[in-house]
Amino acid sequence: MFEPILLRRTTLPRSDSIDVYLANGGYRALEKALHELKPQDLIDLVKKSGLRGRGGAGFPAGLKWGFMPKENVQKYLCVNTDEGEPGTFKDRVLVEKDPHSIIEGVIIAAYAVGVTRAFVYIRGEFFLGVKSWIKAIADAYQRGYLGKNILGSDFSLDLTVHRGAGAYICGEETAMIDSLEGRRGEPRLKPPYPAQVGYLGKPTLVHNVETLANVPHIVLHGAEWYASIGTERSTGPKIFCVSGDVFRRGVYELPLGTPLREVIYDHAGGVPNNKRIKAIIPGGASTPFLTTEHLDVPMDFESLAAAGSALGTGAIVVINEDTCMVDVARRTARFFAHESCGKCTPCRVGSQRIVQVLEDIEAGRGRVGDIERLQALCEGIAGRTFCPFGDAMVAPIRSSLARFADEYQYHIQHGRCMVAA
Amino acid sequence: MSPGKFLQQDPAKRAMLLTALYVAQEQYGYLTPEAIQRVAERLGMSALDVREAASFYSMYRTKPMGRYVLQVCEGLSCHLAEGADTLVDYLKQKLHIKPGETTRDGLFTLQTVQCLASCGTSPAMRVNDTLYENLTLDRVDMILQELRGG
Numbered sequence: 001m002f003e004p005i006l007l008r009r010t011t012l013p014r015s016d017s018i019d020v021y022l023a024n025g026g027y028r029a030l031e032k033a034l035h036e037l038k039p040q041d042l043i044d045l046v047k048k049s050g051l052r053g054r055g056g057a058g059f060p061a062g063l064k065w066g067f068m069p070k071e072n073v074q075k076y077l078c079v080n081t082d083e084g085e086p087g088t089f090k091d092r093v094l095v096e097k098d099p100h101s102i103i104e105g106v107i108i109a110a111y112a113v114g115v116t117r118a119f120v121y122i123r124g125e126f127f128l129g130v131k132s133w134i135k136a137i138a139d140a141y142q143r144g145y146l147g148k149n150i151l152g153s154d155f156s157l158d159l160t161v162h163r164g165a166g167a168y169i170c171g172e173e174t175a176m177i178d179s180l181e182g183r184r185g186e187p188r189l190k191p192p193y194p195a196q197v198g199y200l201g202k203p204t205l206v207h208n209v210e211t212l213a214n215v216p217h218i219v220l221h222g223a224e225w226y227a228s229i230g231t232e233r234s235t236g237p238k239i240f241c242v243s244g245d246v247f248r249r250g251v252y253e254l255p256l257g258t259p260l261r262e263v264i265y266d267h268a269g270g271v272p273n274n275k276r277i278k279a280i281i282p283g284g285a286s287t288p289f290l291t292t293e294h295l296d297v298p299m300d301f302e303s304l305a306a307a308g309s310a311l312g313t314g315a316i317v318v319i320n321e322d323t324c325m326v327d328v329a330r331r332t333a334r335f336f337a338h339e340s341c342g343k344c345t346p347c348r349v350g351s352q353r354i355v356q357v358l359e360d361i362e363a364g365r366g367r368v369g370d371i372e373r374l375q376a377l378c379e380g381i382a383g384r385t386f387c388p389f390g391d392a393m394v395a396p397i398r399s400s401l402a403r404f405a406d407e408y409q410y411h412i413q414h415g416r417c418m419v420a421a
Numbered sequence: 422m423s424p425g426k427f428l429q430q431d432p433a434k435r436a437m438l439l440t441a442l443y444v445a446q447e448q449y450g451y452l453t454p455e456a457i458q459r460v461a462e463r464l465g466m467s468a469l470d471v472r473e474a475a476s477f478y479s480m481y482r483t484k485p486m487g488r489y490v491l492q493v494c495e496g497l498s499c500h501l502a503e504g505a506d507t508l509v510d511y512l513k514q515k516l517h518i519k520p521g522e523t524t525r526d527g528l529f530t531l532q533t534v535q536c537l538a539s540c541g542t543s544p545a546m547r548v549n550d551t552l553y554e555n556l557t558l559d560r561v562d563m564i565l566q567e568l569r570g571g
Contacts, residue, residue, distance in 0.1 A: 089538040165478035182438030184477035243498035243540035
């Protein structure tokens with residue numbers, strides 16, 4: 001049985017308080033980092049650990065740290081708490097139940113890359129999370145973990161909370177930076193990457209909450225220990241969020257590479273009423289659908305890519321046999337059409353058109369050629385937008401069309417759903 | 422907190438826009454032309470600039486809303502969870518309004534929203550700044566009753 005590392009403290013009473021954090025090993029990694037390690041040691045340590053970003057893209061964290069310029073210039077760090085990928089509710093748990101583990105990760109990362117000013121960008125909808133962040137940061141200041149000369153060292157760091165205002169795209173790092181600057185949160189063209197040109201034009205390190213929460217453990221227990229968890233190229237623990245048609249919805253922390261079947265059946269308790277699984281979303285709404293033939297896929301970056309999907313945020317949505325896949329596609333498309341920032345025409349117009357076609361099919365107004373129309377619309381969006389949003393929207397639609405073509409055909413031919421029939 | 426307090430601590434004035442808009446929205450109820458103008462003056466921006474940025478974000482209100490804004494998640498996980506779909510229908514019937522509308526007494530506005538990160542605890546509904554999870558229709562009744570009384 002795997003012992004949780006990131007979620008270990010979250011089950012304790014008053015786990016969000018700084019006293020409980022300190023009584024359970026909190027801020028010891030920071031002491032070690034500031035007093036025993038040099039910034040470059042920390043960058044090498046995180047590189048060696050193999051830690052990869054937990055926000056969806058899986059970019060190696062140590063490389064990102066290494067991209068930050070070494071010179072003594074104004075640099076920023078931004079904590080991405082904009083969790084909004086449908087199916088995902090892992091960062092929320094950390095922010096509400098163990099905020100100091102993230103703050104400790106922030107301070108260590110800031111020290112490693114020479115940042116003295118950091119921000120938390122949090123989804124506007126997370127009111128509880130905003131309160132939790134503000135309280136935790138205030139307590140960290142009061143105990144001397146933030147502010148001037150942290151723990152008697154010559155390192156200083158300020159951390160403040162910025163509240164977003166309802167825009168999924170602001171989870172994309174360059175859109176987040178625009179939003180932080182008080183603009184419309186529209187993605188910027190990359191390169192330059194934020195590590196060169198970020199907030200206010202200065203080098204900026206952007207990390208997901210869960211990524212940062214891993215950092216103190218790596219510092220305390222070493223890169224070898226961390227790399228021994230998970231697979232060779234997907235190291236460490238991962239918080240999986242399981243929702244949809246399972247007995248026990250919730251967050252489960254497991255080593256990367258844990259088979260999908262084990263997550264769904266052993267941890268989430270399987271599917272109620274002996275229903276069969278029809279589809280599984282393995283990593284949030286923007287990852288392609290899997291089916292029961294993929295139940296043995298190890299949940300890591302490489303294996304899911306090989307299976308034609310992606311680990312994404314680790315948000316597993318289980319869909320049983322009674323569900324209409326055209327309706328699932330319609331709901332997914334509606335989300336993306338609603339959240340398209342509108343900057344690129346293929347994404348803005350294409351997403352609306354996809355929704356129209358899907359709504360027509362769902363309402364019994366489907367026409368012969370609609371499947372081809374949807375494929376052509378996807379073709380017109382994929383790879384033709386500024387940011388990954390276009391691809392993110394197209395991926396689930398394409399996989400739905402490929403894997404559940406019979407349901408679309410039935411809808412178009414009979415004007416109703418084969419599932420409800 | 423007043424916007425002025427934030428201005429001192431942040432490196433760029435404009436970066437306070439989202440915060441300032443929240444403060445203005447709370448004071449004026451929604452982003453009235455006057456509210457936009459005041460934010461613009463405070464941050465040294467044009468009113469047009471403020472409006473352009475504000476219109477990007479779904480949490481800023483451009484028209485009056487009910488005292489309580491009921492937001493029900495219509496995301497996929499909530500849809501799959503038993504009871505989430507009926508929640509919107511139930512509220513429609515109970516309040517005699519459709520999503521996007523406000524009750525005549527100005528008390529409730531009903532909205533459907535995307536993922537509230539309550540996929541593991543759906544059905545979920547946000548009322549102003551409070552999140553209710555694992556809802557049943559009985560609990561919805563209790564919540565509405567409580568809000569009417571308070």
